[in-house]
Amino acid sequence: MKVLILMGSESDKPVMQESQTYLQFFDIESDLIVASAHRNPDKVRELVINAQPQGYGVIIAAAGMAAALPGVVSAYTSLPVLGVPLDGGLPGGIDALYSIVQMPAGLPVGTLAVGKAGARNAAILAARIIALSNKKTAERVEAFKQNGYRI
Template sequence: MKAVIIMGSKSDLDYCRKIAENLSEFGISSILRVASAHKTPQKVLEIIKEYEKDDVVFVTVAGRSNALSGFVDANTVRPVIASPPYSDRFAGMDILSSIRMPSGVAPLLVMEAENTALAVAKIAALTDEKVRERVKNYQDRKKGKIYKADEELG
């Protein structure tokens, strides 16, 4: 399994690299691409066609008016995770364009690069025992931090 991360513009590259770094911790490779549903819809379709024959999850990273996530989801049978980077513009309310989708269009919405990678890993874990074990270890480490913090206070 691999993740194809499509960003609406290169301004989202740092955020996408964080997703890719977190994916590598689960042993999942990723491919970074740039295409806009508004400006280059044909390019988006070409990317989908290039990769959807493989075992992939598409991750879409677009802010403002996030047509990218819905557009990708409407054109593939593969899972799509919308991961819009947080923006202080509009008090973060541009996220609403990632939430409301028309019927028959269902990208998942996950905030934060680390959580996006975890969601991809959990999808991969359905069929990949190694990834499943990495997800379990990740969850155990997170739980351990809470227990340790509590012990430090007591």
């Protein structure tokens, strides 16, 4: 199972590459794609609808400000969706945090901390999820734990 990392803007890359770096530690393949729920809604829809058939098992979605992306992603898939709020609007990314975590009942987004800590933890949580059905990933998750939760 691969992980699809979507983010709302080119400028989110430096933060979200943290997710990719961590996924590499877990030997999980991932793709990092810029696709905004607001600028490219049809691209997002296309990517997400096709995610499961193309071998993705988890989707990480990151966005700042009025961060609709993770919720919209959750609406187009039955895969587990993890959300990473990013700074950029109100101080601390509080606008993105509320826009992602406060999803109404029915469409869950598992939300992580704002910024880099969240980007890393999204990858680790994806690894824990994939480890449930993949022994090799499970071993890497154990290795990560032995390593003091550091890569």
